[in-house]
Amino acid sequence: MHIENYDQLDRLREAARGYRNTRTGPRVQAIILAKQGDTAPQIARALGFSRRAVQAWVAAYNRGGLDSLPDRPHLGRAPTLAHDQEDRFRERIEASPRPEDGVCELRSADIRRILEQEFAARYTLSGVYKLLHWLGYSDLMPRPQHPETHPEAQEFFKEIVVEQIAAIAAQHPDREVQVWHHDEARFGQKGTLT
Structure with a gap:
C-alpha cells in the first residue's frame, strides 16, 4: 500500500496520542501501520474497521496529510x-x-x-x-x-371506582378483571396509559 511521506513515524505516534479519544485516533493508527508496511486487510483486522475504510483513510492522508483525517463538519x-x-x-x-x-x-x-x-x-x-x-x-x-376536562369526575374515579374494581377482583380471585372505558374520541379502548 503506497503512503506519502508527509510525516515521520514519531510525529504520527505523537499525533495518535493527541487523538486518543476521538474518531480520528484510529485513522492515524491506520496510517502508522501502513507506514510500517501492513496491508489494508491486516490494518482493518487490527483496528476493527473495514478494509474500504482503511483504504479511504490512506487515500485522504495521501491527498493532504494529517489535516485531511479528521471529520469535516456535515x-x-x-x-x-x-x-x-x-x-x-x-x-x-x-x-x-x-x-x-x-x-x-x-x-x-x-x-x-x-x-x-x-x-x-x-x-x-x-x-x-x-x-x-x-x-x-x-x-x-x-x-x-x-x-x-372535569377534575371532580377524575377524582371520583380515582377514589371510588378504583376501590370498586378492587372489590370485584377480590370477589373473583380466579378471574382476570378487565376495565374498559370510553370517551368521546376513543370508544372501547382498554385502560392503559398509551
Missing part, C-alpha cells in the same frame, strides 16, 4: 426557518393552541402546517422533528388534557 441543507423567525416560532408553539388550530395539543403535523402557513417554511414531518430537537425541544410531552 453541514447539510440550510434551515428553512430563518433565524429571525425562531423566537416568534417558539412563542407560537409554546402558547396554547389557538381555536383555529382545531386541536387541544399541537402534534408534529400541526406544527408542520403552522410552519407552512404562518412562516412560509416547508418541512417534512421528520424535518419538523429535527427542527424541534435543534431548538431544544424534546419529543416527550405530557399527556394532552382536553379543555373540557
